[in-house]
Amino acid sequence: MDGRRITANPRPCSGRRVVAKKRRRGGFDGFVNSVKKLQRREISSKRDRSFTMSDAQERFRNIRLQEEYDTMDPKGYCPLTVPFTPTRSKIIEIVAARDIVFALAQSGVCAAFSRETNQRICFLNVCSDEVIRSLFYNKNNDSLITVSVYYSDSYSSLKCRTTKIEYIRRCQPDAGFPLFESESLKWPGFVEFDDVNGKVLTYSAHDCIYKVFDLKNYTMLYSISDKNVQEIKISPGIMLLIYTKTQGGVPLKILSIEDGTVLKAFNHLLHRNKKVDFIEQFNEKLLVKQENENLQILDVRNAEITEVSRTEFMTPSAFIFLYENQLFLTFRNRTVAVWNFRGELVTSFEDHLLWHPDCNTNNIYITSDQDLIISYCKADSEEPSSDGNAGSINISNILTGKCLAKIQASNSLPIVECNCNPNCGGKNCNLKKRIQASRIESTVAEALEDITALFYDEDRNEIYTGNRLGLIHVWSS
Template sequence: MEGRRISANPRPRSGRRVSASKKRPRVDGFLNSVKKLQRREISSRRDRAFSISNAQERFRNMWLREEYDTHDPKGPYSPVLPFKRTKVIEIVAARDIVFALAHSGVCAAFSRETNERICFLNVSPDEVIRSLFYNKNNDSLITVSVYASDSFSSLKCRSTRIEYIRRGKPEEGFALFESESLKWPGFVEFDDVNGKVLTYSAQDSIYKVFDLKNYVMLYSISDENVQEIKISPGIMLLIFNRATSHVPLKILSIEDGTVLKDFNHLLHRNKKVDFIEQFNEKLLVKQENENLQILDVRNTELKEVNRTEFMTPSAFIFLYENQLFLTFRNRTVAVWNFRGELVTSFEDHLLWHPDCNTNNIYITSDQDLIISYCKADSSDHWTEGNAGSINISNILTGKCLAKINASDGRPKVEERKRRTGSSCMIRSTVAEALEDITALFYDEERNEIYTGNKNGLVHVWSN
């Protein structure tokens, strides 16, 4: 998912940007000049019934196939990384390699061909990796790290070609954005939608935009009054410090920083702003205990949604393919359109984690399916333990198409090697593998789901 923002806050894993942006065509311009997306909207597909049937078949009979361990008591040697097990917080797969990042800051790479650990990506004994990003533009993995020698206060980015990692040589990567001071509250954000990188240097209050293909700086924005920047296809929304009764806004071209629109949005006095979000020509504004406002910035047409119908969510995911957006609130997911209408409520899709941790949610590139770690159905006799289920649901209909749970009838797997001579073995039962899942990723090319848990184990589910 990836368009993500990583903050330089010493507190781990803060400031992540939520958006669905996998395999997205690059777009230019603004509003009516935004290029039409190449894929048909799922709502207009004539073969929708076949698509649903195909999805059900893809995920039918998925069960536990492999188990990888991110923990190694013998390494990597580091004076700052604990030797104890920590939970998996992020999983990324690329080119038959599975990358698993543990909360400790250790990141391990595993081969799906040999089912063995290739290497650790930590190339320095004082390096703590905070986040991962697969850059498909140049087939490389970007790691974002902090270092003990810097009191863990500054973000450092590194790009390593997948081929180097496959050879077990992560040290052959190179540093990115070395000229930038990314101390708290600085950040770096990778935007796969537009193929851009946004950095913020708090030291001099300068935002910079880089090309994700070659990391060349394109332009900078220097304004101490900019409070926040939101990115959507083709454009950036600059949110300035609010005045008493309005908030100044600017819409810029993502390609060259040209100002496309400069305007003020009226606010209720003395009311906190819950959020301001931009999606193409639609501006979403919500204040505390007020209605949701959906403003069309082309013609200033304003649509309001009653506050009792639309309550402030904990997170959004914008679906660029079909002009919809997901909201997450109190473990539930809902789908809305930009007329402020509820499109879908999901059946049997109660999220396990109360906070919307997008590392436990995957949206397919066609944006027709959502895969999540959920609470098990109350009728499931395994629910007395901590085992949840992996639910695959159709985004447009809300129907649960498939589910991986502890009572799927598959035999329990105990201490057996998956292939002769391999150090890889499955110690967990299906129920144990479904306990306390902390990260989830779906490899669409291999049709495999990878999950990580609190014990630092990664499990592979396939059919």
């Protein structure tokens, strides 16, 4: 889940653009035709679906609570000195890079933890008045980008900074350097990181200029200066420019993400007196929904329109596009559904009622193969817990909707003691030493309460969760 936009609103940002990973294709004219799609399906290197499902079940079968990290020192130390900073604050974002877990609290405190030593490495706040708003791991140069606001600036402007992971590992968070210093990112300005295309989009509100930068070296590629642009949507290889609505509809332009070349310009007709719920771009498909109207799926190549009844497709609170599978997920009223671009419902998930009604995408993870969704969900009504507030972590297959595995208080295994051999005694056993060094104070039920952020490390096969108390829990086999 790689695209995210951070605005300069002094209040914490809740809206995020989320897209699933994809191997990059060409520009707007490089759409794969039906024959090539069939060929790719036949010669695909991906594993058989049934094997993938059984493999996923095996991967998560014995997963359990292994470690607990605290973003605060035992004495309640906090690196921020601003007056309103609470002692404890909920975790709003988790990012993992190599063997380091980064946890960002709502207060703006960001801590880095080592999975090798199970110790906090450092705080990433390099100034006492720095409030970090969001994190982005740039795999192109193995660095972490932090987006911050500052008390001394009345939290009015975003500042970006990049720091090599190696520097953070050495406890040198101040060894990084600032980015986009020439840009005035005051409200309603924003910065958006797009890992799919390897680009960064910034918007300077004072002069109404959008700029596109290369994510590899942060070189500016081109700018867009047009006061009539109301919104920009990014898809693989292209950008959709949405202009101010007119009486005849809404003017749209599709640009190449690489150089800003206009690939197509057209006007989409709208009902004059009804507000637009959303306009979303997905490769050659344009999704348009107005209030109390049917969903329109427009093929911009030939202007063909497919309509889906408003009773079948109601306006969701969030989308996730699955570029590999040519599908999209919708989130509405704690439920998840999968649709294709013929307007057909592909999957409804079993046993996957999300915990948070606002569809907080920080509590959802889509695997890079786009076959699994991991979410914080409502536990079974019969699930025993200390006070009934514990949820569950559900792992479901996206194409079938089947729940493959679930982490809940009743089935999470305890850490076992060493039984290598009768002569070991635990003195030289790494497992026993790790158990003794662990500082888990929460019970499994407590760790499953009020989870506010979730991340899955696919390389390590570990799930990291954060809660309202600023605690991080590691779940692994």
